[in-house]
Amino acid sequence: MTQTPHISVQNLNVHIGNQHILKDISINIPDKKVISIIGPSGCGKTTLLKSFNRLLDNTPDVKITGKVLVDGDNIYDPNIEVTHIRKKMGLLSQRPYPLPMSIYDNVAYGPRIHGIRKKSELDQLVEEQLKATGLWNEVKDRLNASATRLSIGQQQRLCLARGLAVGPEIILGDESTSALDPVSTSIIEDLFISLKEKYTIVLVTHILRQARRVSDYIIFVYMGKIIEFGPTEEVLLNPKQELTQEYVKGYIS
Amino acid sequence: MLVFTLASVSLLLVIGIGLYYKSIPLLHRLSLTELLTSSIWKPLKGLFGFFPFIMGTLWVTGIAIIIALPLCLFAALYIVEYAPTRVRRILSPFVNLLSGIPPVIFGVWGVLFIIPFIQKYVAPHFVEFSTGYSVLAGGIVLAVMIFPLIVSIISEVLRTIPQELKDASLSLGATKWETIKHVVLRKALPGIIAAAVLAISRAFGETIAVLMVCGNNAVVPHSVFDPGYPLPALIANNYGEMLSIPLYDSALMFAALLLFIIILLFNIISRVILTRLERRLAA
Amino acid sequence: MRRRKIEELFFKLLMVLATIIVSGSFFLIVGTIFFKGVPYMNLDMITKTPGGGFYIGKEGGILNAIIGSFYVAGGATVLGLLISIPVAIFINMYMDGKTFLVGTLRMAFDVLFGIPSIVYGAFGFLIMIYFGIRASLLGGIIAVTLLVIPILVRTLDEVIRTVPLELRDATLSLGSTRWEMAKVVLRQIRPGIFTAILLSFGRAIGDVASVLFTAGFSDNIPTSLHEPAATLPLAIFFQLSSPVEEVQGRGYASALILTIIVLIITVLSEILIKKLSKHKL
Numbered sequence: 001m002t003q004t005p006h007i008s009v010q011n012l013n014v015h016i017g018n019q020h021i022l023k024d025i026s027i028n029i030p031d032k033k034v035i036s037i038i039g040p041s042g043c044g045k046t047t048l049l050k051s052f053n054r055l056l057d058n059t060p061d062v063k064i065t066g067k068v069l070v071d072g073d074n075i076y077d078p079n080i081e082v083t084h085i086r087k088k089m090g091l092l093s094q095r096p097y098p099l100p101m102s103i104y105d106n107v108a109y110g111p112r113i114h115g116i117r118k119k120s121e122l123d124q125l126v127e128e129q130l131k132a133t134g135l136w137n138e139v140k141d142r143l144n145a146s147a148t149r150l151s152i153g154q155q156q157r158l159c160l161a162r163g164l165a166v167g168p169e170i171i172l173g174d175e176s177t178s179a180l181d182p183v184s185t186s187i188i189e190d191l192f193i194s195l196k197e198k199y200t201i202v203l204v205t206h207i208l209r210q211a212r213r214v215s216d217y218i219i220f221v222y223m224g225k226i227i228e229f230g231p232t233e234e235v236l237l238n239p240k241q242e243l244t245q246e247y248v249k250g251y252i253s
Numbered sequence: 254m255l256v257f258t259l260a261s262v263s264l265l266l267v268i269g270i271g272l273y274y275k276s277i278p279l280l281h282r283l284s285l286t287e288l289l290t291s292s293i294w295k296p297l298k299g300l301f302g303f304f305p306f307i308m309g310t311l312w313v314t315g316i317a318i319i320i321a322l323p324l325c326l327f328a329a330l331y332i333v334e335y336a337p338t339r340v341r342r343i344l345s346p347f348v349n350l351l352s353g354i355p356p357v358i359f360g361v362w363g364v365l366f367i368i369p370f371i372q373k374y375v376a377p378h379f380v381e382f383s384t385g386y387s388v389l390a391g392g393i394v395l396a397v398m399i400f401p402l403i404v405s406i407i408s409e410v411l412r413t414i415p416q417e418l419k420d421a422s423l424s425l426g427a428t429k430w431e432t433i434k435h436v437v438l439r440k441a442l443p444g445i446i447a448a449a450v451l452a453i454s455r456a457f458g459e460t461i462a463v464l465m466v467c468g469n470n471a472v473v474p475h476s477v478f479d480p481g482y483p484l485p486a487l488i489a490n491n492y493g494e495m496l497s498i499p500l501y502d503s504a505l506m507f508a509a510l511l512l513f514i515i516i517l518l519f520n521i522i523s524r525v526i527l528t529r530l531e532r533r534l535a536a
Numbered sequence: 537m538r539r540r541k542i543e544e545l546f547f548k549l550l551m552v553l554a555t556i557i558v559s560g561s562f563f564l565i566v567g568t569i570f571f572k573g574v575p576y577m578n579l580d581m582i583t584k585t586p587g588g589g590f591y592i593g594k595e596g597g598i599l600n601a602i603i604g605s606f607y608v609a610g611g612a613t614v615l616g617l618l619i620s621i622p623v624a625i626f627i628n629m630y631m632d633g634k635t636f637l638v639g640t641l642r643m644a645f646d647v648l649f650g651i652p653s654i655v656y657g658a659f660g661f662l663i664m665i666y667f668g669i670r671a672s673l674l675g676g677i678i679a680v681t682l683l684v685i686p687i688l689v690r691t692l693d694e695v696i697r698t699v700p701l702e703l704r705d706a707t708l709s710l711g712s713t714r715w716e717m718a719k720v721v722l723r724q725i726r727p728g729i730f731t732a733i734l735l736s737f738g739r740a741i742g743d744v745a746s747v748l749f750t751a752g753f754s755d756n757i758p759t760s761l762h763e764p765a766a767t768l769p770l771a772i773f774f775q776l777s778s779p780v781e782e783v784q785g786r787g788y789a790s791a792l793i794l795t796i797i798v799l800i801i802t803v804l805s806e807i808l809i810k811k812l813s814k815h816k817l
Contacts, residue, residue: 055420060338081537087426097421100439109435110425113540159421166425258623261685262644268651268659275662327547327554335551346806347559353802354565354795355742357769361791362565364776365572397561404558430544451650458652461744461769465776485654485745492661492749509658513651520650524643 004072006031006170006200007052012066014047016059021047023224025066034192034201036211036232039221040247045204048221049172052202053089054082070170087114090163092176096155098147099162103139106147106158110166129161133191153184160191171195173203177210189214208248212236220244265517272510279503288507294471296494301504303511308473309388309481313463314456316392316477317399322449324396325403332404333411334433352401360465363394368466371478380478388474388481391467395459399452406451410444410530411437447526454519458512460485484508566795573792576785582793586755596755598790601771603757607673608747608765609740612680613688613733619681620688621729625718627689628696642693648686654745656683661749674761676751683746684736691735695728696721727808734805738798744769768794 005028014022021044029035037045050056051068054075067074075085087110099106107126116122126143130136135157139150147158156176163171173192177185192201192214205211211218211232218235220228220243228235228244239245279288283301291302328348332341372385414437422432438445468480469490488505495502584597627641660679669675699721722729744767752764753774772794775787 053424055424058416058420058423083426083428083537083540086424089424091420091424093417093421095417097415097418099418099422099436101435109422110427113425113427113431162421163425255626257619258626258641261619261623261648261689262641264682264685265644265648268655271659271662272655324554324558327551328558331548331551331555335548336555344555344559347562349806350799350802351562351565353738353798354562355744355769355798357742357744357772358569358791358795358798359565361772361776361788362568365788366564366568397565400558400561428540428544430547431540454650455652458654460652460654461773465773485652488654488658489745489748506658506662509655513655516651516655517647520647521643524646528639528643 004031005029006070007202008067008069009051010067010069012048012051012068013064014044014051014056015063016047017061021224022051025224025226027219027226027229029200029202030217032196032198032200033216034196034203034214035217035219036215037202037204037219037221038206038208038211038247039227041206043221044224045221046174049174049202049204052170052172053086053091055086055091057082087166088168089170089172090160090166090168092156092160092163092171092173094175095179096152096159098150098155098158101147102144103147103150103158104143107162107165110162114166125165129165132164132195133157133161134187135161151184153180153187156180156184156188157191160188164195169199171199171201173201173205175204175206177205177207185210208236220247222247269510269513269517272506272513275506276503276510279500279507282500292473296498296501296504299500301500301507303484303508305471305473306482306484306487306508307511309467309486310457310483312388312474312477312481313391313395313467313483314453316389317395317456318449318453320392320396321399321403321452322445325400325448326407326445329404329407329411330433330437333408334429334437348401348404351397356398356459356462357465359394359398359462363390363462363466367393376478380476383478384468384480386466386468386480387478388467389477391463391481391483392477394462394466395456398459398462399456402455403448403452406448406527407441407445410441410448413444413530414440443526443530447523447530450519450523450526454516454523457516457519458485460489464489484512566799569788569791569795572785573788573790576782576789577792578789581786581789585757598766598768598771598786598793600755600757601766601768601790602793604673604751604754604765605741605768607758608676608680608751608767609737611673611677612684612740613737615677615681616684616688616736617729617733620685620692620732621722623685623689624692624696625721627693629718629721645686645689645693649690651686652745653683653743654748656680657746657749660746664750670762671750671752671764672762673751673758673765675749676747676765676767677761679746679750680740680743683743684740687736687739688732691732692725692729695725695732698728699724727811731805731808734801734808738801738805741801742769742794742798744773768797 007029009025009027012022012025025048037048039045047056051064056062056064064076068076070085070088073080099109104126107129108122111122111125127136130139135154138154147155150158177188180188189210192203195201203215215232217230218232219226220235222243228239228241235244236248239248279301282299288301288303289307290304292304293300293302294305332344336344367390368385371387371390372383376383376385418436419432422436463483464486467483467486469482469486470480471482474481488508491501491505495505581597582602583599585600586596586598627638657679660675660682663678664675747767747770751767753766753770754764755766758765768790772787772790775783775790778784
């Protein structure tokens with residue numbers, strides 16, 4: 001990796017209450033690639049992801065030390081404006097959470113908050129992002145219908161469109177296909193693959209097959225520490241660490 | 254056991270029927286429309302126009318809800334969304350303690366504090382003279398009485414909104430307040446309405462506190478500084494004469510019946526909204 | 537961005553202000569009563585009954601009202617418990633499977649809970665006329681019992697529901713009858729029953745509209761169910777209506793006494809509720 005990393009984590013430690021969740025994490029996330037974070041449940045994958053867009057701040061009893069640099073700026077610098085950081089990232093959570101408004105308003109929500117008021121501009125943005133996530137043809141006739149009427153797969157794609165509408169650089173996905181049926185899952189996976197041309201994508205997943213299909217790099221996290229980081233094929237088929245071997249054993253065999 | 258249960262529930266019906274039964278003599282004498290729209294209240298002549306009392310009740314309750322709902326909404330928002338845990342733990346009990354104070358104490362407080370306050374500091378800006386005994390006083394006292402009810406229901410509703418939904422908004426770069434404005438409040442709206450409806454029904458029936466401060470003048474109020482005479486105060490003030498003047502007892506029972514029906518309706522509407530909310534969340 | 541931050545700050549201030557007003561009103565009310573009532577407080581107030589002319593300024597105290605209120609509230613709570621405990625048990629343990637009926641029953645009690653005390657007072661009065669009872673301790677107890685039953689049923693119902701289903705069913709599987717199971721559950725929720733008693737007592741002692749027509753008023757402590765009984769809220773009301781300043785002042789002191797009684801009860805019940813939820817685990 002010769003280019004500057006998009007995200008650079010330096011000595012990140014996260015305590016929630018008495019538990020030391022993330023232990024001295026240091027890693028560089030490369031630009032415009034898909035990176036999957038894998039590991040057993042409860043090992044800190046989601047915590048790591050949430051530390052990138054500072055959603056972790058809202059967890060009760062949380063203590064965060066260390067630096068996370070995005071495009072060179074430490075996002076945990078006290079002088080920095082949190083909403084600007086979050087605008088750079090789009091988060092797709094495990095279950096889709098459409099906002100209680102119409103399909104159109106869901107996608108337009110972000111841009112409106114950030115100051116775009118002109119209807120023509122919003123119309124264009126909404127259409128653009130709905131097309132990018134493959135939803136346009138399915139919903140173009142009912143943009144004003146409530147977003148909750150969509151199927152789960154459509155809702156998740158809507159959430160993706162919503163996240164893309166604010167013009168992020170990085171997309172974060174927290175096991176974002178685990179609630180979906182196989183067809184919707186593969187649509188989303190395809191989207192991730194195509195979107196990496198414009199965005200850096202960091203995904204948390206526990207489906208190794210998905211990690212292999214979609215990502216360029218894999219990070220293996222175990223008990224709050226990064227055990228291994230490298231290109232997908234290497235980590236999955238030829239892991240260097242023993243713990244990694246144990247974890248991916250099931251997949252290889 | 255079954256008997257007790259059925260008996261208790263049928264209490265609702267029995268009360269309704271009993272009150273209706275006692276109102277019948279009045280209803281034979283005067284038509285329902287006349288009862289509800291006439292302002293002439295001369296029991297000795299057999300004229301019973303309930304309009305001023307209905308209006309009195311509406312004015313006092315209306316003022317109470319206008320004051321209490323926004324205040325309690327904002328307070329509940331602060332307590333649930335912004336307050337640090339320590340602050341929340343200290344503040345919450347005091348809102349609950351308020352609900353334990355007997356109505357008559359609110360009345361005494363109204364007389365001691367609100368009446369002079371209105372008379373000396375508020376009214377002079379608006380009208381020439383006021384004793385302070387007004388629907389405004391009744392409304393303020395009533396508002397404080399329904400604070401705990403509204404705050405507790407709205408807080409409950411706010412707490413049911415999933416953090417992930419708020420996270421979704423925050424992840425798009427919205428501030429906490431913007432999230433509340435566009436997402437939380439929209440989701441909480443049915444619950445807020447239910448709280449308001451329930452609070453209104455509680456306010457309609459409050460007797461003694463309002464009685465002590467509202468002036469008890471059987472006229473239709475035209476400004477907040479006018480005295481009023483809500484329905485419960487009517488019943489409470491005149492029960493002594495009830496049996497001596499013909500039809501008076503029927504009239505008061507009719508007033509009670511009116512109250513009963515309106516409150517019943519509001520109660521049921523609010524409970525239905527709240528149960529539907531509960532069910533939607535469980536699903 | 538600046539505008540957004542200012543907007544948030546503005547509303548945050550509004551929220552804090554609202555919270556201060558809402559939670560501070562408790563202090564405002566108790567404080568006012570305290571300040572106005574303390575100057576007129578003396579031992580006589582709680583140990584003597586009104587002498588002649590009490591309401592125009594002569595000697596005496598409000599012992600009649602204090603005891604009268606305790607009698608009415610106590611009687612109503614006991615009677616209410618006798619009716620509500622079976623009802624709460626019935627709803628929870630004998631009606632399994634018929635969820636719609638249970639839901640409607642619960643809703644009915646919720647609605648009864650919302651009915652204002654003046655309606656119960658008026659209805660109690662009707663009952664009294666029907667049975668030929670005069671305004672008396674008995675009349676007051678009847679009306680207040682009606683008021684208190686929904687409170688008791690609701691509280692008991694909620695408490696019983698906190699007993700885990702497994703515990704309720706476990707004894708059944710051991711072959712005992714439903715009634716024996718009920719006894720076990722009752723023992724389990726004893727603190728909950730105390731809470732219910734306190735809550736209903738607190739409500740009963742401070743309520744005016746239900747005793748207004750039904751309990752009458754008297755300067756003496758009632759010695760039988762058929763004598764009229766003075767109640768604290770009414771005593772306060774009458775004292776305040778007097779033109780004599782001294783008597784009004786005594787009204788404030790009486791209000792203070794009632795407030796203190798109710799506050800003690802409320803604080804006790806809050807402590808009990810907290811104790812209950814500790815065991816809930």
